[in-house]
Amino acid sequence: MLYILDRINKKFVEAEIIYINKKDAPLKKNGWNFNWRQLANEKNAQTFILRLCDTKSIQGALHLKVENDILIMDVLEVAPHNIGSQKKQYDYVAGCLIAFACRESFKLESDYKGFLTFVSKSNLIKWYSEKYGAVSTLGQKMYIDWEIGTQLIDKYLNRKKENYE
Amino acid sequence: MNKNGVLTDRMNTNSAEFDEFQAILLNKSRQRSSKQKRNVELLALKYIIEDYLNTDSQKEKSVGYFLKQYLKTLQIQQNKFAEYIGLKPSNLSKLITGERPINYNLALIFGKIFKINPMLWIEIQAKNELNKIEKEKNNEYYNYSLHDLISDNRNVV
Numbered sequence: 001m002l003y004i005l006d007r008i009n010k011k012f013v014e015a016e017i018i019y020i021n022k023k024d025a026p027l028k029k030n031g032w033n034f035n036w037r038q039l040a041n042e043k044n045a046q047t048f049i050l051r052l053c054d055t056k057s058i059q060g061a062l063h064l065k066v067e068n069d070i071l072i073m074d075v076l077e078v079a080p081h082n083i084g085s086q087k088k089q090y091d092y093v094a095g096c097l098i099a100f101a102c103r104e105s106f107k108l109e110s111d112y113k114g115f116l117t118f119v120s121k122s123n124l125i126k127w128y129s130e131k132y133g134a135v136s137t138l139g140q141k142m143y144i145d146w147e148i149g150t151q152l153i154d155k156y157l158n159r160k161k162e163n164y165e
Numbered sequence: 166m167n168k169n170g171v172l173t174d175r176m177n178t179n180s181a182e183f184d185e186f187q188a189i190l191l192n193k194s195r196q197r198s199s200k201q202k203r204n205v206e207l208l209a210l211k212y213i214i215e216d217y218l219n220t221d222s223q224k225e226k227s228v229g230y231f232l233k234q235y236l237k238t239l240q241i242q243q244n245k246f247a248e249y250i251g252l253k254p255s256n257l258s259k260l261i262t263g264e265r266p267i268n269y270n271l272a273l274i275f276g277k278i279f280k281i282n283p284m285l286w287i288e289i290q291a292k293n294e295l296n297k298i299e300k301e302k303n304n305e306y307y308n309y310s311l312h313d314l315i316s317d318n319r320n321v322v
Contacts, residue, residue, distance in 0.1 A: 033169045060170075067178040068187055078170040094172060106209040111194045114205045117186070119174040140174060141186045145193065146205050 002157050004050070004059065005091040013090075014053040017062075017100050019046060026058050031080035039063045039075060050097055060093040064101055069110035073101045073118035092156060098132055099156035102149030114146030204280075206238045211281050218288050225296065228289050229261035235279055250274050266290055 003012040025036035025047065040047040045065035051058045059082055063075035076097060082088040098116070105116045120128050120140045128134040133148035144152070177183060197205070214231055236246055247257040250271070259265035267275075267286050276283030299306065 033171045067176070068183075070187060070190065072176045072178075073173060074175050076172040078172065080170060083170045103212055106205065106212050111191055113194075113209060115190055115194070117176070117190070119176050121172060121174060124172060137189055138182055138186050141176075141182070143190060143193075146201075146208070150208060 001053070002096050003159070004093055004096060006089065007091055008089055015050055015059065015096070016053055017048050017050050017096065020049050021047075024049070026061055026077075026079070032061070032077060034061075034063075034075055034077055036061055036063075036077075045074065048097070048100065050093055050100075059090050060097050062097045062101060064104060066108070069108065070112045070115065070117055071101070071105040071108055073098070073116055076101075076118070095132070095152070095156045098144070099149075099152040102144055102146075103153050103157065105149065106146070114149060116144045116149060118142055203239065207280055210235055210238065210279070211285075214281070214285050214289065218285065218292060225293055226289070227263040227293060228267045228286055229263050231286075231289060232275065233261050235275075250278075 002015050002017070004015045005011075006013050020040060022037045022040040025040045026032040026049065027037070028035060036047065039045070040063075042063075042065070044067070045063060048062045048064070049058045050060040050062075058079055060078045061075070062073065065072050065074050076094065078088070078093050079090075082090050082093050102116045105112075105114055108114075118134075118141075120134070120136070120142050122140055125136050125140060125142065128142055129136060132144060132152060134142040134144045136142050210231070213234075217226055217231075235241075236243060243257055243261070244254050247254040250257075252260075252271075256265060260267060260271070267290055269283075269287070272283040272286040275281070275286050
């Protein structure tokens, strides 16, 4: 159980991150950019969604894969209604999914335990760096190390509802 | 934020640049101090326990199983651990094999040593115990319901 902010009603709402298979994937016809059905079918990868606990409506999706013993946040997408800092309906969706991915990185049985890696969109490098403590290396390739990852986990996944209010 | 909701590009893992990226991470990983490595392992085990408690379908894992994982990961000998916490080695063995339950005192000690909420140790045991009883006496519990309770004339004042 975690909480995201409903910006319209100005209240925190219960949400959850769950593993999905292709039949539960968000669809392009509903405005999603990626073909999540196809992603959910990929080998050596797992697809998760963040959805509201009550209505089950999907707010964000995450595709994680392990290559060469490294955890890669290969695709991160927020729902069409959560785009834009002023227009989005729910806040903390990306933060919760990134924190979840950081937590998954601790399950690796390799030297890369605790590292979350990803390729930032070129215009988002500064955003990832300032908001989530990610480190930029080799162009758009970024990583979040375990200490920052733990802080994100505490901030986005472990805080109680009353701490937000 | 982007014009669309996609916040990442996909990683091309078949490239020299990815190899270089991996080498940088490996170097970072090897620069971690022993204490940092230990903390990473402790967090990993904590998350595994949390996931175990939050998932219904997993195969049963005892308190002893998780304790063994901690001792193995941290390379602590059972006898040394037993002595440190003031427990007979035979009693620690029984705890690890599941013959002896964990008590609140031990949960507090394990919590302090392994930097984990003591309640998690109690919850592992409670979850396993509840599952076991429910499986053994499943039919018995079907007979209880709030509806029956409040519609029972004996309970009407």
